[in-house]
Amino acid sequence: MITALMPEDKNSHIIHTIKAYGKSLLGFIRRRVKSDADAEDILQDVWYQFSSVINSEPIEQTSAWLYRVARNKITDKHKKKTETLLDDMLAADTDEDDTADLKDLLFTETSTPETEYVRNLFWDQLFIALDELPCEQKDVFVWHELDDLSFQEIADLTGEKMQTLVSRKRYAVLHLRKRLQQLYKEITEY
Secondary structure (H helix, E strand, O other): OOOOOOHHHHHHHHHHHHHHHHHHHHHHHOOOOOOOOHHHHHHHHHHHHHHHHHHHHHOHHHHHHHHHHHHHHHHHHHHHHHHHHHHHHHHHOHHHHHHOOOOOOOOHOOOOOHHHHHHHHHHHHHHHHHHOHHHHHHHHHHHHHHHOOHHHHHHHOOOHHHHHHHHHHHHHHHHHHHHHHHHHHHHHOO
16 A cells, blocks of 8 residues: 655655665666766656656656656657668668558657557667677667767777778668567567
């Protein structure tokens, strides 16, 4: 049974939650974004949303709620690049109408349980597939596709030749196409 918290109890609960989950939540976010500054911004957004929600309604599973909100904030940050990302990853084996259907489902303004499920599933599977890549390929892909850095900016950052970076991204895209193809088929066929 969940009981209503008094204002001083809510503040104490918020402080306790930040102490209990802050470090691990920041680590979770850092692994999925380009910079520490982005991770800290997202974490701040999570804490703000937590403090707003805890004042209006109780949260039964705090840990699950925090990680879900963090994942959604990361998804929102990367959302602007997803259309290009889908074009790159799905272009090889799909026709344009199927890709348009998936984009419509992922980018619809209305939020239904179905669209939220598909969005979360897509991002979860993408991050799992990215984690399977060698670090060099993963980094180039994330910087170029999700963080919108040019190959020249990445070359300046890493000291690598642009051709090497292009090659690494190509291998990453091929891996992601292969790994996400089954998910794509399941989403578009139902």
